[in-house]
Amino acid sequence: MEPVSSRPLSDDVVFDDGSVGVYLHLPFCDRICPYCDFAVLAASPLSPDVEARYVADLLRELAARRDHFAGRRLATIYFGGGTPSLFQPESVATLICALRDAFPSSSTSPSFSSPATRGTEEITLELNPSTTEAARLPGFREAGIDRLSIGVQSFDDEQLKKLGRAHRADRIDSTLAAAREAGFDNVSLDLIFAGPGQNAAALDRDLERLIAFGPEHVSTYELTYEPATPFGRALASGQMEACDEDDAAEMIGQVEARLTVAGYERYEISSYARPGRRARHNARYWQRAPVLGLGMGAHSTEARSAVRPHGARRANPRTLEAWQSALVKDAAQAGEEESFSVEVARGEAVFLALRQREGLQAAVFEKEFGKTPRGFFGNEIDGLLGRDWLEENALGDLRLSSEGRLLADSVAAEFVADVGEQD
Numbered sequence: 001m002e003p004v005s006s007r008p009l010s011d012d013v014v015f016d017d018g019s020v021g022v023y024l025h026l027p028f029c030d031r032i033c034p035y036c037d038f039a040v041l042a043a044s045p046l047s048p049d050v051e052a053r054y055v056a057d058l059l060r061e062l063a064a065r066r067d068h069f070a071g072r073r074l075a076t077i078y079f080g081g082g083t084p085s086l087f088q089p090e091s092v093a094t095l096i097c098a099l100r101d102a103f104p105s106s107s108t109s110p111s112f113s114s115p116a117t118r119g120t121e122e123i124t125l126e127l128n129p130s131t132t133e134a135a136r137l138p139g140f141r142e143a144g145i146d147r148l149s150i151g152v153q154s155f156d157d158e159q160l161k162k163l164g165r166a167h168r169a170d171r172i173d174s175t176l177a178a179a180r181e182a183g184f185d186n187v188s189l190d191l192i193f194a195g196p197g198q199n200a201a202a203l204d205r206d207l208e209r210l211i212a213f214g215p216e217h218v219s220t221y222e223l224t225y226e227p228a229t230p231f232g233r234a235l236a237s238g239q240m241e242a243c244d245e246d247d248a249a250e251m252i253g254q255v256e257a258r259l260t261v262a263g264y265e266r267y268e269i270s271s272y273a274r275p276g277r278r279a280r281h282n283a284r285y286w287q288r289a290p291v292l293g294l295g296m297g298a299h300s301t302e303a304r305s306a307v308r309p310h311g312a313r314r315a316n317p318r319t320l321e322a323w324q325s326a327l328v329k330d331a332a333q334a335g336e337e338e339s340f341s342v343e344v345a346r347g348e349a350v351f352l353a354l355r356q357r358e359g360l361q362a363a364v365f366e367k368e369f370g371k372t373p374r375g376f377f378g379n380e381i382d383g384l385l386g387r388d389w390l391e392e393n394a395l396g397d398l399r400l401s402s403e404g405r406l407l408a409d410s411v412a413a414e415f416v417a418d419v420g421e422q423d
Helices: 048-069 089-102 131-135 137-143 156-163 169-181 200-213 230-236 245-261 278-285 320-333 342-354 362-369 373-386 402-406 408-416
Strands: 019-026 073-081 122-127 147-153 189-191 219-223 265-268 271-273 291-294 300-301 312-315 338-339 390-392 398-399
Touching: 019 278, 048 089, 048 291, 073 089, 073 278, 073 362, 089 137, 089 312, 122 278, 131 137, 131 169, 147 169, 169 189, 189 245, 219 245, 245 265, 245 402, 271 278, 278 291, 278 342, 291 342, 291 362, 320 362, 342 362, 342 398, 342 408, 362 373, 373 390, 373 408, 402 408
Parallel strands: 019 073, 019 291, 073 122, 122 147, 147 189, 189 219
Antiparallel strands: 219 271, 265 271, 291 300, 300 312, 312 338, 390 398
């Protein structure tokens, strides 16, 4: 078992580097996938009037919310959805310009505790394989997008059909080629595994096709059956059957083995990257760094302050009508805010750190919460060590073991359930 490295705590560790990431939720889709539980709307095609109204509402919310993150350097922008590439490049350019005006990137700030969030802007756009969206790629590049996240999900037509996806494999090939032709050298591909009827051989074929393209980043997800989705209801009624847990665990190992040999590092539970190509925006969530979320259903990670020493989470209404109505009433308070108690904050600090390859540095945790992880979670840590789900070094640093990575949700539950009882 590979040991956790010993890492002395740097004197310049800070919990906030003065930057902000911005997430913009563009909820419209050509069709809604039957496994999707996001805040999305079917719009095929997306009318110019609806697009213009939505962009105007995003700008309105930005103007009202920017003061909550005043003086911060813009580090990352992420256009998620939904299918943000249904928007015109001109709309995307307008939003990027507004964000740069609101949060200049040139201001100086101290070094953050993790290199994953250093640097200036990373601007990501989610994209689905389609002829229309591929044709817009040069425009998106000119607008300022420098990273694409493409929802491939599978390279097999039969599997795509079972997943309810609108595209087919030939569209994947043409879209990926168009991305390179447009000058994108930072491309992430999403892949779903353990889907309906999928076996190890089919997954291996998907991985072979993915590796042959050579994306800089890969996100892999085991298919989940959320109760409110068509797939979730079909599972509950016996019309669908989920992948066997042991088979799914073997697929997780299969994905890691193939991608590791191909030169990708598994730096987070679901994320693989070539050297220097980790997703900086995603890292902000795992490291509890400030994120301003704009749009219907968007979530914000509020900055820490004297009033909220561990930050807060804000969630916007999940329907378009409710969000737009809230903007009219008070655009600065469109979402519901939940301040983090110290109990919740330290539980999240543990399980979010454990999602990452580097794990949890005990000295950093102690600097924020006054005790090492063992001071609050000693019994839980011993229990997980006894099951070989966790690794601990002499400094008290913690990291998931190989087996623990297969059971990350179960490990996380140890730190979230009954959190705060060991004060």
